[in-house]
Amino acid sequence: MFCFQHKYFSCLSSFLLIVQLHFSLSFYLTDSNPILSFDNQVREVHLYTDNHRRGMYLQMTPDGRVSGSDAQTLHSVLELKSVKTGEVVIKGQSSSLFLCMDIGGHLRGQGLYSEDDCSFRELLLADGYTRLISSHHGFPVSLAPRHSPDRRTVFTRFLPLRNTLARESVPEQTPDNERNFNVDSEDLFGMGLNAMVSPQFSLDR
Helix, strand or coil, X not given: CHHHHHHHHHHHHHHHHHHHHHHHHHCCCCCCCCCCCCCCCEEEEEEXXXXXXXXXXXXXXXXXXXXXXXXXXXXXXXXXXXXXXXXXXXXXXXXXXXXXXCCCCCEEEECCCCHHHHCEEEEECCCCCEEEEECCCCCECCCCCCCCCCCCCCCCCEEEEECCCCCCCCCCCCCCCCCEECCCCCCCCCCCCCCCCCCCCCCCC
């Protein structure tokens, strides 16, 4: 009788092991490469930042330039994907470029994903804003002027706003009457300029 029970439980254990293995393989998801799996669990947002004088949206154009726009555009539609707990990859929807940062903290868009340059820690603040910190370089994503001494604190708080723009409803080209934030200008808010041009953080691709 003991022998029979032993064989019974042994067979039952083997059966349960096979079933468990089957389900484990069935639900295994390969999600380690953000390039191959960017269509899963993606947040489509506009990243809005402001100070007491101005608000703007982070945008990335197909030539790799990162700038601030007064209004939402197709270039400001960004796709945020979590690649691990508290860490995201950001991709421009219209440009198909990844938001990346170099060793000096300068932003650029590039077509090839680099874990060191294109991964950001997402820090949620109590007021609903978010700070994005380069996982490798330690600098925050900022739309402050390149040489500003306050670059680590100014325009570094972003409010992710859900995208409601239809792709066909907004022109690809920036309208003439839309001002872009020139981060390299000494006249940051256009007080003495008739027009402002879109900045270029880095030409290195």
